[in-house]
Amino acid sequence: AQSVTQLGSHVSVSEGALVLLRCNYSSSVPPYLFWYVQYPNQGLQLLLKYTSAATLVKGINGFEAEFKKSETSFHLTKPSAHMSDAAEYFCAVSDTTGANNLFFGTGTRLTVIP
Amino acid sequence: SQTIHQWPATLVQPVGSPLSLECTVEGTSNPNLYWYRQAAGRGLQLLFYSVGIGQISSEVPQNLSASRPQDRQFILSSKKLLLSDSGFYLCAWNRRSGANVLTFGAGSRLTVL
Numbered sequence: 001a002q003s004v005t006q007l008g009s010h011v012s013v014s015e016g017a018l019v020l021l022r023c024n025y026s027s028s029v030p031p032y033l034f035w036y037v038q039y040p041n042q043g044l045q046l047l048l049k050y051t052s053a054a055t056l057v058k059g060i061n062g063f064e065a066e067f068k069k070s071e072t073s074f075h076l077t078k079p080s081a082h083m084s085d086a087a088e089y090f091c092a093v094s095d096t097t098g099a100n101n102l103f104f105g106t107g108t109r110l111t112v113i114p
Numbered sequence: 115s116q117t118i119h120q121w122p123a124t125l126v127q128p129v130g131s132p133l134s135l136e137c138t139v140e141g142t143s144n145p146n147l148y149w150y151r152q153a154a155g156r157g158l159q160l161l162f163y164s165v166g167i168g169q170i171s172s173e174v175p176q177n178l179s180a181s182r183p184q185d186r187q188f189i190l191s192s193k194k195l196l197l198s199d200s201g202f203y204l205c206a207w208n209r210r211s212g213a214n215v216l217t218f219g220a221g222s223r224l225t226v227l
Contacts, residue, residue, distance in 0.1 A: 030216055041121075042205055043218035044158075090158065094214040100146050100165075100169035102216055 002093045004074075006105035014113045019078040021108045023091030026072065029031075032094035033074045034102060035065055039087045047089075050074060061085070067085045086112045116141035117145040120219035127226055133178075135222050137205030145207040147188040148216065149180055152202040164188060165210070188203050196198065200226045 025031055032051050036044040048059025055067040061084075065076045074091060080097040088107045095101040117140045141147050149161040160173045162180035170180050177196050181189045188205060192210060204218040 012199075013191060034215070036218075038147040041202075041221065041223065043220045044206075045218070049215060055163060079186055092216075100210065100214055101148065101160060102209060 002031065002043060002095060002103050003107040004091045004093045004103060006089075006091050006108050008108055009106065010109045012111040012112065012113060013047065013081045016080050018112065019076070019085065020022050020089075021076040021089050021110065023074045023076065023105060024072050025074060025077075025091075025093045027093055027096070028099045031096075032096075033065075033076075034061070034092040035059065035076050035105050036090045036092060036104075037061075037087050038107075044090060047076070060106065081110075081112045085111055086110055104110075115216065116207075118205060118217055120203075120222050122124055122222060123220065125222060125224050127195050127224065129197055129226055130194045133195055133199070135187040135190040135203055135205075136148070137190075137219055137222075139207045142207070142209070143185060144173070144210060145186065146207075146210060147182060148206040149188065150204040150206065151182050152204060152221075154201070158204070162190070168219040194227045195224075197226050200224055202211055 003026045005024045034049045035047040037047050038044045044100045048057045050057050050067045058064045063078045090107045091105040092102040125175050130163050148163045150158045164170050164182045172214040203222045208216050
């Protein structure tokens, strides 16, 4: 079965510092992978997706993620954190069993310190 | 363009009362529809999904039910709410084929007292 693990439920960075949010996946077939962002009391918004094309995927708001098959990882990065990046981030992997669903990690709350 | 609407945005209900949350999608046809629940400090739990009118799959047996009376309408219901039903409920949709990208509604926050 497919699953994702997000290491670190809370991450704090200083404004202007590198953001690194970790995600490892488990999938018996080549996966589709996603990062979503959730601002307080809102739905989830797609940041970026990997669908077996380029391994380095660029998303919105300056975020990017790299698919590394050897490490089964899909970590999310941003070179310089902005105060507006404070939110909860979810990694997800596609369900390949026919439901067309996504399996989500438990999320990482990013705090940006001024 | 496609849009997804959820209502009500906020709901406070007593234990034992009924529940109805509605979700509609515009600008597409034959979508897959999903209900997720997000409890405080936890990730997203898939509750129900539907691939067509009247077709509902339940992922977690519980006090809730779902219905899809029309192609682009998805309803989450309960006959008697429990305290443990409190949470943030998210409706989402995606296409039948493709890269599984889910588009979410703005969510409905339910507090059961």
